[in-house]
Amino acid sequence: MTLRRRTLFVISVTLLGLNAALYIISYVLLLGNSTRAEEQDTRQVVRGTLSIFNQNVHQFNNRFADWSSWDDAYAFVQDRNSRFLETNLNDASLIAIRANVIAFVQTSGKVTFSTGFDLIRGKKVPTPEAIQKHLVLGDRLLQHDSPESSLAGILMLPEGPMIVASRPILTSDAQGPIRGTLIVGRYLNTDEISRLETITRLPLKIQNLNEAQIPPGLKIVNQTVEHQNKPISVHAEPAIAVHPLNKQTIAGYTLLNDLYGKPALLVEVKNPRVIYQQGLKAIYYLTLAILVVGLVFCLVTLLLLEKLVLSRVSRLSTEVNCIGTEGDLSKRVAEIGDDELSWLATAINQMLFALEQYKQQQQEAAKELQFAKDAAEAANRAKSQFLANMSHELRTPMNAIIGYSEMLQEEANELGEEMFITDLAKIHGAGKHLLGLINDILDLSKIEAGRMELYLETFHVPSMIQETVSTLYPLIEQNQNTLVVHCPVEVGNMHADLTKVRQNLFNLLSNAAKFTQAGTITLTVAHTDKGEQQSIEGRLEKPEKDVLELSTLAPQSFILFQVSDTGIGIAPDQISKLFQAFTQADSSTTRKYGGTGLGLAITQRFAQMMGGDLQVESEVGKGATFKMWLPVQVADRRTDVPSANPPQTILPRPGDAIVLVIDDDSTVHTLMQRYLSKEGLKMVSAFSGDEGLQLARKFHPQLITLDVMMPHTDGWSVLAKLKADPDLVSIPVVMMTMVEEKNLGFSLGAADYLVKPIQQKSLTNLLSKYTGRV
Numbered sequence: 001m002t003l004r005r006r007t008l009f010v011i012s013v014t015l016l017g018l019n020a021a022l023y024i025i026s027y028v029l030l031l032g033n034s035t036r037a038e039e040q041d042t043r044q045v046v047r048g049t050l051s052i053f054n055q056n057v058h059q060f061n062n063r064f065a066d067w068s069s070w071d072d073a074y075a076f077v078q079d080r081n082s083r084f085l086e087t088n089l090n091d092a093s094l095i096a097i098r099a100n101v102i103a104f105v106q107t108s109g110k111v112t113f114s115t116g117f118d119l120i121r122g123k124k125v126p127t128p129e130a131i132q133k134h135l136v137l138g139d140r141l142l143q144h145d146s147p148e149s150s151l152a153g154i155l156m157l158p159e160g161p162m163i164v165a166s167r168p169i170l171t172s173d174a175q176g177p178i179r180g181t182l183i184v185g186r187y188l189n190t191d192e193i194s195r196l197e198t199i200t201r202l203p204l205k206i207q208n209l210n211e212a213q214i215p216p217g218l219k220i221v222n223q224t225v226e227h228q229n230k231p232i233s234v235h236a237e238p239a240i241a242v243h244p245l246n247k248q249t250i251a252g253y254t255l256l257n258d259l260y261g262k263p264a265l266l267v268e269v270k271n272p273r274v275i276y277q278q279g280l281k282a283i284y285y286l287t288l289a290i291l292v293v294g295l296v297f298c299l300v301t302l303l304l305l306e307k308l309v310l311s312r313v314s315r316l317s318t319e320v321n322c323i324g325t326e327g328d329l330s331k332r333v334a335e336i337g338d339d340e341l342s343w344l345a346t347a348i349n350q351m352l353f354a355l356e357q358y359k360q361q362q363q364e365a366a367k368e369l370q371f372a373k374d375a376a377e378a379a380n381r382a383k384s385q386f387l388a389n390m391s392h393e394l395r396t397p398m399n400a401i402i403g404y405s406e407m408l409q410e411e412a413n414e415l416g417e418e419m420f421i422t423d424l425a426k427i428h429g430a431g432k433h434l435l436g437l438i439n440d441i442l443d444l445s446k447i448e449a450g451r452m453e454l455y456l457e458t459f460h461v462p463s464m465i466q467e468t469v470s471t472l473y474p475l476i477e478q479n480q481n482t483l484v485v486h487c488p489v490e491v492g493n494m495h496a497d498l499t500k501v502r503q504n505l506f507n508l509l510s511n512a513a514k515f516t517q518a519g520t521i522t523l524t525v526a527h528t529d530k531g532e533q534q535s536i537e538g539r540l541e542k543p544e545k546d547v548l549e550l551s552t553l554a555p556q557s558f559i560l561f562q563v564s565d566t567g568i569g570i571a572p573d574q575i576s577k578l579f580q581a582f583t584q585a586d587s588s589t590t591r592k593y594g595g596t597g598l599g600l601a602i603t604q605r606f607a608q609m610m611g612g613d614l615q616v617e618s619e620v621g622k623g624a625t626f627k628m629w630l631p632v633q634v635a636d637r638r639t640d641v642p643s644a645n646p647p648q649t650i651l652p653r654p655g656d657a658i659v660l661v662i663d664d665d666s667t668v669h670t671l672m673q674r675y676l677s678k679e680g681l682k683m684v685s686a687f688s689g690d691e692g693l694q695l696a697r698k699f700h701p702q703l704i705t706l707d708v709m710m711p712h713t714d715g716w717s718v719l720a721k722l723k724a725d726p727d728l729v730s731i732p733v734v735m736m737t738m739v740e741e742k743n744l745g746f747s748l749g750a751a752d753y754l755v756k757p758i759q760q761k762s763l764t765n766l767l768s769k770y771t772g773r774v
Contacts, residue, residue: 004310011301015294022290026283034279038250039242042271046240046252049200049269053256056196060186061152061165063097068167068182069174077104077112077169077180089113095122100162101131101185104169107178109137114183130157131185140259142181144168153259154188161188161208161265188265205268206256212266215253217241248273312341320348329356399757402431403671406760431757454497454609455711456636461491461559464498465525468505471720474747475510480518481565483509487525494559496634499714500606504614506716507603508563508626510744516567516623524562528629557632558612564625570618578616579604603628610634656682657771658701662692662718663736664710668756672705675760679767689713693721696728703770706750708737716748723749732770 067073076084094102094117103114114135116125134141134155141151141164151166162185169180186192188206197204218241241253250273258264319333329352335345405428412420465487476483494501505523512521570578579601604614611631618624659681661672669685676683684699686692689710696704704722708715715737722728732751742753752766 003313004306007305007310008302011298015298019287019290019294023283023287026286030282030286031276031279034275034282038273038275041275042242042250042252042269043240045200045202045271046254046267046269047238049196049202049204049267050238050254050256052196052199053267057152057154057163057165060163060184061150061167064165064167064182064184065150067184069170069172071172073104073169073182074171074179077106080112085113089115091117091122091124094124095119097184098186099184100187101127101164101183103127103131103135103183104180105135105142105183106180109135109142111135112180128157128159130159131155131183135183141166141183144178144181147174147176147178151259154256154264155185156208156258156264159187161206162186163188163192164259200269203270205270207266207268209255209263209266214266215241215243218253218255244273244276245270247276250276309341312336316341316345316348323352329359398431399665399667399671402428402757403674403760405431407674410760453711454634454636455499456495456634457498457712458493458495459498460493461525462487462489464502465505465523467717467720468502468509469523470724471716471748472506472509472513472744474749475744476513476521478743478747479513479516481513481516482520484520484522486523491525491527491559494630494632494634496610496630497606499709499711500610501630502714502717503709504603504606504628505561505563506714506744507599508561508628510741511599512563512565512567512624512626516565519566519623521566522562522564524560524564526560526562527632528558528560558629559632561628561630562625563628564623566623569620569622570616570624571620575616575618579614658682658684658699659767659771660684660686660692660696660699660701660704662686662689662704662710662715663707664688665707668707668736671758675763676767679764679771681767681771689715689718692718696722696731697725700727701731703767704731704733705736706733708735708739708741716744719745719748719750734766734770 072084072088075081089102098119099117100119101114101116104112105114106112114127114132116127116131117123118125136142144150144166147168147170149168151164153164155162155164164183164185167182168176168178169182170176170178193204193206218239238254242250243253244250250271252269252271254267255263256265256267316333319331323329323331323333332349332352333345335342335349405424409421409424409428412418412424465485469483469485473483509521509523600614607614607628607630611634612629614626614628616624616626657680659672659676661669661683663669663672664687666687669683669687673683673685684695684701686695690713692704692706695701706715706718710718715735719733719735722731722733729749733749734752734754735745735750736754736756736758738756740755745753751770754762754766
């Protein structure tokens with residue numbers, strides 16, 4: 001994410017967070033204050049409604065003050081004269097005063113007159129029984145202790161709530177003694193409630209507690225009236241509950257007590273939520289204002305950041321990337337302004353200057369190092385080429401020198417030239433010693449010098465594995481080992497040097513058999529994809545230059561040959577030197593198991609020559625696993641080297657004793673021909689394994705000499721095929737090679753084993769043993 005995007009993201013998130021925080025704060029504060037103000041206003045409206053109701057009750061009570069302080073009424077309550085009844089208590093009078101009940105009761109409790117009145121029909125009706133129950137001595141309606149006392153309030157009747165006024169009956173000048181009580185009542189019906197709504201200009205609802213649902217927060221409390229002259233429905237601070245009905249209306253609730261201090265009616269007053277709506281509008285406009293201000297702030301901030309910071313940072317980043325891409329450390333970034341960014345540009349320029357100086361020093365050092373490296377590589381190549389050329393050139397004449405020295409010794413003995421025998425023996429001994437040294441370094445030096453040849457051919461991998469395993473079974477069984485092979489037919493063919501592949505497998509399997517006692521050896525062959533190539537090349541441990549060029553030809557796929565055993569294993573500190581020439585794990589291994597230490601080194605070099613590699617994983621006491629990767633299609637980098645002219649084969653005649661010599665070295669054939677001719681034997685020459693098998697089937701020789709290191713088909717495979725052929729199995733085979741693997745040779749069925757150079761005496765004894773000739 002770029003710095004611009006991060007800045008925009010941070011500012012946007014900050015703006016959104018700020019708006020959210022301000023909205024929550026404003027909502028809590030403004031709407032909370034609006035809600036509280038609305039509740040207070042609603043309570044005030046409820047109090048006003050109660051005040052109006054009490055005033056109505058008070059007016060109703062005062063309207064009958066003239067009736068209670070009247071000489072005619074004072075006389076009527078005593079004598080119940082008909083003239084007062086006809087004149088003042090007729091239907092018209094009751095309609096005028098809008099009274100539903102009127103009663104005159106004497107101080108003794110006797111009812112002088114009482115009647116009910118239906119204002120709708122305009123005629124008298126019987127006094128409600130519920131009123132009559134209150135017209136008894138001792139009831140609160142009849143208790144007046146002074147001329148100034150009066151009582152007005154609500155009386156709950158089955159027919160509905162009624163406003164009742166109770167006043168003492170006095171003379172016209174409001175003097176006593178009190179003769180009785182005047183009681184007047186009017187039903188609190190819808191007409192009365194509508195009249196109250198008209199006065200308050202608010203919807204008003206009055207319900208009986210038995211029919212109404214008491215809202216939460218409103219407690220029903222019975223009250224005791226201590227003063228007779230105080231209206232019972234009027235309280236110092238009435239209990240009021242406020243509940244919003246919706247977004248437009250809020251309701252206030254309170255209770256009205258009756259004349260006896262008991263809760264009787266629930267009053268509901270609906271009030272429009274003007275304050276609440278104003279609060280919502282205030283929040284909306286405040287949020288909108290905050291958003292607009294925030295956007296303006298964001299834009300201004302981005303413009304300032306873009307101009308003062310971001311554009312300069314982007315320019316600085318572009319210039320630095322350009323310098324890094326081009327690799328030109330002589331360039332410098334622009335230093336604009338006098339702030340931290342300009343200081344950073346100055347520091348970058350100083351760093352570029354230091355890097356430029358360092359690069360120049362490195363280039364000079366690299367030139368010197370390259371010069372020294374080239375000189376060292378040239379010297380190393382010259383050394384390797386010298387060793388390869390000299391060892392190759394020396395081995396052929398050394399074999400001849402050793403062979404001819406033996407022959408000369410025999411001829412000197414026959415001629416009786418004793419003075420030459422000692423000198424010839426010294427020549428023979430020195431030649432053998434020198435040839436041993438040459439043979440040890442020949443193959444390795446040829447590889448290092450890039451002179452080792454690859455004889456590429458296409459072959460079937462499972463068949464090659466089967467032949468190799470069949471050849472090595474006797475050697476593996478010597479130490480009571482078990483061989484397990486996993487090679488699916490799907491592996492198919494590969495194009496490589498069959499001899500070197502087989503030799504590598506021989507080395508790995510024979511090593512596993514040598515270092516494993518009564519264990520399991522597992523050979524696994526499988527394809528690996530092209531992606532494995534990079535990891536293979538990365539695991540090459542300091543390959544030589546020519547080997548690296550061969551191993552980086554980028555083949556399409558690889559075949560993995562994995563040899564695992566349960567033998568003695570290899571210590572971690574010894575693995576690093578395992579593939580070094582003339583080196584084994586440690587001196588005790590060399591003493592106990594033998595060997596020159598060249599086997600694994602040559603095996604790895606052969607694998608690397610074909611574009612693969614050889615690696616090892618091991619743990620002491622738990623065996624070792626060798627993994628050899630070889631390309632399916634090995635690139636042909638072979639350089640043809642002319643060989644010496646082979647000797648001409650003299651075809652044997654019937655009855656001749658025949659010795660078949662299978663070797664790719666023409667010098668060996670020349671020496672063997674001289675040896676055999678002296679013994680009266682006929683020699684048939686084969687320069688490859690396949691040719692040797694054909695000649696063996698054709699001539700059925702009395703003896704076969706066989707070399708191991710031959711192109712295409714090595715000696716071990718030829719020996720295995722000879723011993724697998726029923727017609728040839730009885731022919732004795734003598735291994736004549738520079739490879740010191742006597743145990744392997746004998747295990748594969750060899751009759752005898754001679755290590756080059758061949759001593760004439762040893763050869764003569766073998767010829768006598770297997771052909772009967774002396």
